[in-house]
Amino acid sequence: MSLSEPELISLRRELHQIPEIGMEEYETQALLLQTIKKMPQTWLEIKTWKTAILVHVIGQNHNYTIGYRTDIDALPVTEATGLPYTSKHPGKMHACGHDIHMTVAIGVLSYFAEHQPTTNLTFIFQPAEENASGGKQLYDAGILDQWMPDEIYGLHDNPQLPAGVIGCCQGTLFAGTCEIHAHFIGKSGHAAFPQDANDMVVAGATFVTQIQTIVSRNIDPIQSGVVTLGHFSAGTIGNVIAGSAQIDGTIRALTQKNNLKIQQRVRKIAEAIAAGFECQLELDLHQGGYYPVENNPETTSAFIKYMKNTPGITFQETNPAMTGEDFGYLLAKIPGTMFWLGVDSPYSLHSEHMAPKEEAIQKGVAAITGFILQRQTEIN
Structure with a gap:
């Protein structure tokens, strides 16, 4: 039975x-x-x-x-x-x-x-x-x-x-997702001598603010997309310039075409910030099977x-x-x-x-x- x-x-x-x-x-x-x-x-x-x-x-x-x-x-x-x-x-x-x-x-x-x-x-x-x-x-x-x-x-x-x-x-019933893992690597130093360091709090903060334009200025408003950065870690104490910043987040989009488009924009923004701040970038955009x-x-x-x-x-x-x-x-x-x-x-x-x-x-x-x-x- x-x-x-x-x-x-x-x-x-x-x-x-x-x-x-x-x-x-x-x-x-x-x-x-x-x-x-x-x-x-x-x-x-x-x-x-x-x-x-x-x-x-x-x-x-x-x-x-x-x-x-x-x-x-x-x-x-x-x-x-x-x-x-x-x-x-x-x-x-x-x-x-x-x-x-x-x-x-x-x-x-x-x-x-x-x-x-x-x-x-x-x-x-x-x-x-x-x-x-x-x-x-x-x-x-x-x-x-x-x-x-x-x-x-x-x-x-x-x-x-x-x-x-x-x-x-x-x-589409569920969105496709993609993890964002961005690591900006500069040079730490004393807060009193910023000219001798490369501040990754500033680089990371620039990345966070620039990311906010991706959906609003690159995705058709009739369609949907989300970029959320849920983790930002940099520095150890207030009077030391942070030499690195780790930022993690997620991309969500209702089509694979838009998911890939958002990934492309995240990558270009991250690379441009790394170039502008003369720092190193380790970027992992991981979608896996989450189409x-x-x-x-x-x-x-x-x-x-x-x-x-x-x-x-x-x-x-x-x-x-x-x-x-x-x-x-x-x-x-x-x-x-x-x-x-x-x-x-x-x-x-x-x-x-x-x-x-x-x-x-x-x-x-x-x-x-x-x-x-x-x-x-x-x-x-």
């Missing part, structure tokens, strides 16, 4: 207690494998790569494959929910709801382990979404090649939506149509968000759709108080299972 709602909730609570940082999800992988191997194995093929798990469900028609991806890692956050099934790993928590993501995926997989699909299905339990572009690593390693999906789907829980509500939109999550028009139209017109499902059109997700890399390679699953929490994603409502799990399983069944009839 497919896993029941109480069984799914029990699994979610087990997963919630063993959060692990990306590429270290050993207990999580073991629990997921244990659960999957209890299902009927008639149509299942399983393989692992590092801490990832791929499950291929052999369909009646072998000519097409639908993919479904879930992330499995957690965050370096100390849990403060007070729940009886709180994290057993100090300083780590499923504060982004990946325990919900995994449980929904297991619920959908358990149905198709019992009911052979008409097309092939590939379930991807992916590590390191939060910290190391796990989707890009997995794809680039070729681990998907044997069971490559023709189209792919994935969800993210949303604390602002009522439990079980499905949210989605055409176009914009750009939903495919065809798969998203089919998805939204099903969710809008199926009794028992509540659908809500959503706006793009500036949060990042490495599912964007997979969508740059494979047509597909990412969507929201409402979990109705007063606390935001990544909060130490984040506590999703578990009634969303079964609603999510039912909606996704129904959609895959419908999608298979359209493909065949």
Whole structure:
């Protein structure tokens, strides 16, 4: 039998207690494998790569494959929910709801382990979404090649939506992100003799102020972009001129074209400041696999149509968000759709108080299972 709602909730609570940082999800992988191997194995093929798990469900028609991806890692956050099934790993928590993501995926997989699909299905339990572009690593390693999906789907829980509500939109759902790490290196010296030093507080401050013009003067106002510098470190004491400055931040944009454009402007500004202040520059603009999550028009139209017109499902059109997700890399390679699953929490994603409502799990399983069944009839 497919896993029941109480069984799914029990699994979610087990997963919630063993959060692990990306590429270290050993207990999580073991629990997921244990659960999957209890299902009927008639149509299942399983393989692992590092801490990832791929499950291929052999369909009646072998000519097409639908993919479904879930992330499995957690965050370096100390849990403060007070729940009886709180994290057993100090300083780590499923504060982004990946325990919900995994449980929904297991619920959908358990149905198709019992009911052979008409097309092939590939379930991807992916590590390191939060910290190391796990989707890009997995794809680039070729681990998907044997069971490559023709189209792919994935969800993210949303604390602002009522439990079980499905949210989605055409176009970009999440922004693409890029880390900024700028290190300006000059010469320290006594505050009384500035002519003998090269002040990197001034250089760094110039970089901060110049960066503010990028979005306002380079990006179409109808489109969106964000450049935030959240860390500035320089100097040791007030009467010593700082010889270096470290500045860190993030870029967010709804298209890859604009993300790259902003990266280009950040680089040019940093290099110009380094030249103007006659200092050295170490600049790292690191995007990795965090591309914009750009939903495919065809798969998203089919998805939204099903969710809008199926009794028992509540659908809500959503706006793009500036949060990042490495599912964007997979969508740059494979047509597909990412969507929201409402979990109705007063606390935001990544909060130490984040506590999703578990009634969303079964609603999510039912909606996704129904959609895959419908999608298979359209493909065949």
